[in-house]
Amino acid sequence: MARTRKVKTHNKKLADHHEDKLSKLPDDIIHRILSFLPTQTAVKTSILSKQWTRIWASVPTLDCKVYRDHLDITRERFAEFIDNCLKHRDANASITKLHLQVCFLTPEDAVDRWLSCVSEKTVEVLDLCILPSFVQRHRLPQRFYNARSLTVLKLENLKLDQAIDFRISFPSLKSLFLIDVRRMDDQMLHSILAGSPLLEILILQYCLSLSDPLFTSSGLQVLETTFCSYYCPRTFRVSCSSLKSLSFELEDTSDPVIQVLEAKNLESITYDGAEILDQNIAKFADCSKVKSLSISRVSLRDDDKCLEDLVSGLPLLEALEIKHCRMLRAHLRIRSENLKSLFVRDVYRYDTLESEGDLMVFIDTPNLVSFNLNNAKLLKVSMEAPNLLDSTVVLRRNYFSTAVVDDEWHFRLIEFLSQVGCCKNLKLSCFAHETRDLRFPKKVRENVRAPLPNVKNLEIKVQKLESRKLKTKKSVRWMAPFLETLSVKEEPDYERLQRLDFDR
Numbered sequence: 397m398a399r400t401r402k403v404k405t406h407n408k409k410l411a412d413h414h415e416d417k418l419s420k421l422p423d424d425i426i427h428r429i430l431s432f433l434p435t436q437t438a439v440k441t442s443i444l445s446k447q448w449t450r451i452w453a454s455v456p457t458l459d460c461k462v463y464r465d466h467l468d469i470t471r472e473r474f475a476e477f478i479d480n481c482l483k484h485r486d487a488n489a490s491i492t493k494l495h496l497q498v499c500f501l502t503p504e505d506a507v508d509r510w511l512s513c514v515s516e517k518t519v520e521v522l523d524l525c526i527l528p529s530f531v532q533r534h535r536l537p538q539r540f541y542n543a544r545s546l547t548v549l550k551l552e553n554l555k556l557d558q559a560i561d562f563r564i565s566f567p568s569l570k571s572l573f574l575i576d577v578r579r580m581d582d583q584m585l586h587s588i589l590a591g592s593p594l595l596e597i598l599i600l601q602y603c604l605s606l607s608d609p610l611f612t613s614s615g616l617q618v619l620e621t622t623f624c625s626y627y628c629p630r631t632f633r634v635s636c637s638s639l640k641s642l643s644f645e646l647e648d649t650s651d652p653v654i655q656v657l658e659a660k661n662l663e664s665i666t667y668d669g670a671e672i673l674d675q676n677i678a679k680f681a682d683c684s685k686v687k688s689l690s691i692s693r694v695s696l697r698d699d700d701k702c703l704e705d706l707v708s709g710l711p712l713l714e715a716l717e718i719k720h721c722r723m724l725r726a727h728l729r730i731r732s733e734n735l736k737s738l739f740v741r742d743v744y745r746y747d748t749l750e751s752e753g754d755l756m757v758f759i760d761t762p763n764l765v766s767f768n769l770n771n772a773k774l775l776k777v778s779m780e781a782p783n784l785l786d787s788t789v790v791l792r793r794n795y796f797s798t799a800v801v802d803d804e805w806h807f808r809l810i811e812f813l814s815q816v817g818c819c820k821n822l823k824l825s826c827f828a829h830e831t832r833d834l835r836f837p838k839k840v841r842e843n844v845r846a847p848l849p850n851v852k853n854l855e856i857k858v859q860k861l862e863s864r865k866l867k868t869k870k871s872v873r874w875m876a877p878f879l880e881t882l883s884v885k886e887e888p889d890y891e892r893l894q895r896l897d898f899d900r
Contacts, residue, residue, distance in 0.1 A: 434460065453489065458495070478510055490517050493521040511537060519546065520546060525552035525575075533553065535557055542564070545568060546568060551573070552573075552575040555577065555578040555579045556580050564587045572592065576602045580606065582607060586612075593615065598619050608630055611634045611635070617640045623652075631652060634656045635658040640661055644666070654667075660684075668690070669692065687715065689713060689715070691718050693719070695723075712734055713735055714736045718740050721742075723745045726756060727758060729760075735763065737766045743771065756777075759781060761780070765783060774791065785819055785821060813875065814845075820850060821853045826857070834856070848879075849876070854876050856882075856884045858885075
């Protein structure tokens, strides 16, 4: 009898141990969990427990994606699945997020049917991407342009209706992403901006129908545009008093004219891909609050002072990036009173690309704290930065592979380090083959001063550590006589490894 009671007690403990804890979770938590899953997966969770049998039908997220590698799913089966999901949802359950991504052309009546829930179910976030066929794209229905509940809208590979005779109204919209959307001309853009009074973020990528757009919105804070050279507007005009971040990315070589008519609160400018900088930035209004400026893939001519004037005209500028720029002149001047961070990568003189050290960079930044230089060519640098704390210098492989390591080479390197190394902490990444390339001969050391007298912490990275480290350490100690910490690491040339892997 006692043994029977022990068995029952043991079985009860096992039952408690294997208790269905999923069924005890609150519905809100289950909804939260399922909202991170694709709807196809969320439906399959109905077999996990009794409580979960119908829980998917009230999840506020509908996320359905079909990619090109899903060859077993036809468009008919996909359309039927979405129809059933909408048909069998709980009547009182709202859909706050709707994400549809289809890799094949879907019948327009089916897409229109699915989009009807945007207003009926008060959808707040809509992400719609229907990859087009070669001749046809889906056209959004007219009732879509009056979605009062939308706060985030992302449209990709669709086309808009230019012949609309009604007012566009997105009264709650805060973020708008338009990617490869056709038939959105200047007038359509104006209508969308006028009908979205709360819009804060606007991202445009490859919208090919714009010719002379005017971006005007009282509440817009972030504007990012990307265009290819074949379908790039002639002129960009921006008039947004609340704008804080402005980004133009122009693929290949394009020559639009940028006019910032009003942007008194602008804090960040990113400009990427112009052929001649001064032709493109025709007019910048009062942008005295800009703190961050990034310039990439531009050309500067001999008489061009556009970049210098732009930098000096931003009194609050704190961060400056200059990347992949062709200099059609012998020097570049950077003057800024409040600049704290400077990043320079792949800046070279265009007409003498094969020679080294042909570009002189003058840096006059009394409050500079961080300096980062990553260049394939050894630049001549004149730096006035008494408060510089951290420097990161990367001399890439093609500098060492093409150079003859002789006394003249060492003198040039010493002169370069004496300018860029006027800091407390220096990270020097040299894609030299071995550390011996950084050894300075005795006769060189006896004729010049140590290039790094202020450096306290030095980190050196090379492709290969050689066995005779003593001479290298002596040379480093000469370079930085007041050094407190030294780290020499072996780091492969990742760019070269990637190229080798690609060649295979």
